[in-house]
Amino acid sequence: MPGRVVIVGTGIAGAAAAQTLRKDGFDGEVVMIGADRRPPYRRTMLTKDLLSGRVDADRIALRSADAWQTMPVEIRTGTRAAHLDPVGRSITTEDVGTGARATLGYDALLLATGGRARRLGPPGGPAWPGVLHVRDAEDALALRSRIGEAAGAPGPRGRLVIVGAGLIGCEVAAVAAAAGVAVTLLEAGPRPLAGTVPDAVSTMLADLHTGHGVTIETGVQVVGVVGDPDSDTPGRGVSVVHAADGRRWTAGIVVGAVGMSPATELAQSAGLAVADGILVDEYCATSAPGVHAAGDAARFPDPLTGGTRRIEHWNHGQAHGAAAARAILGAGRPYREVPWCWTHQYGVNLQIAGTPHAAQEWRVQGDLGARDFLSTGFADGREVAAVAAGRPTELRAARAHIGEHLTRAGAPAAIR
Numbered sequence: 001m002p003g004r005v006v007i008v009g010t011g012i013a014g015a016a017a018a019q020t021l022r023k024d025g026f027d028g029e030v031v032m033i034g035a036d037r038r039p040p041y042r043r044t045m046l047t048k049d050l051l052s053g054r055v056d057a058d059r060i061a062l063r064s065a066d067a068w069q070t071m072p073v074e075i076r077t078g079t080r081a082a083h084l085d086p087v088g089r090s091i092t093t094e095d096v097g098t099g100a101r102a103t104l105g106y107d108a109l110l111l112a113t114g115g116r117a118r119r120l121g122p123p124g125g126p127a128w129p130g131v132l133h134v135r136d137a138e139d140a141l142a143l144r145s146r147i148g149e150a151a152g153a154p155g156p157r158g159r160l161v162i163v164g165a166g167l168i169g170c171e172v173a174a175v176a177a178a179a180g181v182a183v184t185l186l187e188a189g190p191r192p193l194a195g196t197v198p199d200a201v202s203t204m205l206a207d208l209h210t211g212h213g214v215t216i217e218t219g220v221q222v223v224g225v226v227g228d229p230d231s232d233t234p235g236r237g238v239s240v241v242h243a244a245d246g247r248r249w250t251a252g253i254v255v256g257a258v259g260m261s262p263a264t265e266l267a268q269s270a271g272l273a274v275a276d277g278i279l280v281d282e283y284c285a286t287s288a289p290g291v292h293a294a295g296d297a298a299r300f301p302d303p304l305t306g307g308t309r310r311i312e313h314w315n316h317g318q319a320h321g322a323a324a325a326r327a328i329l330g331a332g333r334p335y336r337e338v339p340w341c342w343t344h345q346y347g348v349n350l351q352i353a354g355t356p357h358a359a360q361e362w363r364v365q366g367d368l369g370a371r372d373f374l375s376t377g378f379a380d381g382r383e384v385a386a387v388a389a390g391r392p393t394e395l396r397a398a399r400a401h402i403g404e405h406l407t408r409a410g411a412p413a414a415i416r
Contacts, residue, residue: 002107003028005328006091008081008266009112010034011043012314013295015062016321017110017328018073024329030073031104035080035096038137039065044314046140047171048344052178053144057137084109084270086288108328111278111286111293112321113263115312120163120225120256128225130239131256134168143172146253151180156228156238157252158182163222163241165192167343169257170205174345177212184249185209186220186241197352197387198362198375205345208371212346220247225254260312262297275299277310282334284324294324300335304355304384313341338403340395351392353399354385366391374398 005021007014010032018030032040040062049055068075076093082101083092090105117135119127134140150158160176162169165187177183185192191202192209206216221244228238228250241249264274273279273287277299284292284300295317302309311320319337326332340353348371359377366373374394377385382405386398 001026001028001329004106005030005108005110006104006106007032007110007112008034008091009110009114009295009297010036010038010040010075010077011112011114011295011317012040012062013114013298013317013321013324014110014112015040016318017112017294017325019071020322020325021329022071022073024326024331026325026329028107030071031076031106032073033076033079033081033091033093033104035078036136037078037096039063039068039075039077041137042314043136046137047134047168047175050137050140051134051144051147051172052175053148057141060137081113081266084266084291086270086272086291089290107290109291110321110324110328111267111291111297112295112317112324113266113278113293113297115260115262115296117256118259118261120222120258130227131163131225131254133256134172135260143253143255147176147179147181150176150252153252156250159184159238159249159251160253160255161186161239161241161249161251162255162257163220164257164259165189165216165218166196166257166259167193167341169255170209170345171343172255172257173209173214174212177209177214178346181253182215183213184215184217184251186222186243186249187216187218188221190218192216195357197350197356198359198377200362200364200368201350201375201387204368204371205350208346208348217247217249219245221245260296262299262310264297267293267297275308277308279308282336283327283332284320284335285327292324292328294320303336304358311339313339315340336403338399340399348389349392350387350389351395352385352387353395354383354402356385356387358384365394 041060045060078096082094117133120131121127159182161184163186165185173183223244224242239254262277267278268274278293296312299308299310316339323335342351360379364375372390374388374391383401388395
């Protein structure tokens, strides 16, 4: 059993790993390091409760400082991992404020480095200025302030343009629309959450947003975001979003919600195998002895397709981090969790489980219009995904069925 476990990353994967180590009886040192200045917090609340103002930042902590000390887990916030030496089993850390460096040895290492918001800008070029993103608590608080300023403001300064109609983009749109901001949601695909949910559910979500005053524009390829030269508020004026087909939108706030990029630089520079994520096996082990990886940044074997995948959901990070901790302790099992996530928009709680893009057909029980339904996705007659609103019990059952199919028979032949 290792004497010191170092966890790089203070998101849910790292936090779940630290808690699992203690729960499963590990009595050595546990050290978490993260560049975020806040101790572990619930990132699922950022674009819901924190952005809307239903809670303040002091209410999003995963655990109290006393609870971490009692566990005990040492948490070094405001500290980034600057260099990894997998041969010497050490991490060089750097204080994000002072730049002071230190060396931290480890017996076992978990890379739970997460990722960063993908910035809007030309391929290989600098990010377009003035575009906001939501990846951490400070991002959410900054956007909350701007939404407060925009609510009820006249003209373009009272408008918000969101580029990307995925889960984050739709949640930001719902919060801003409820606050009285004129919202335009731009999406490259045919519908919001296209590919993430079946077409009928995607259409239902679009209707839900337009019913609350959101304008949705699809088939939009954004090619530029520039400041309006006629703005009378330097530095806090309006921006113009340009599309490839000549359309443009002017707004006081522009938010980019086009996904995230996994933080793999530390692993790559140390010689670990990386391919749009840190490559791990079914026990979360990387290509370097004594180093595991979990969460958003880890690419793991997918029993459904026979390939590999990354998942960027909170619940996956929680389960994957716990699985990595057990593997570190020598009690690992092949990772076979069925992914699931949820989104809350205009009082509707939508849950998604499994692998929706693998479904060949969908069968619906209930009423989509009333937002009370379970839609089940099938491939070769077997359940591979489920999407539900207002039916949490049925969703849990469907998720269990998906897991049973994978455990017993592997992937349906049509999607191997």
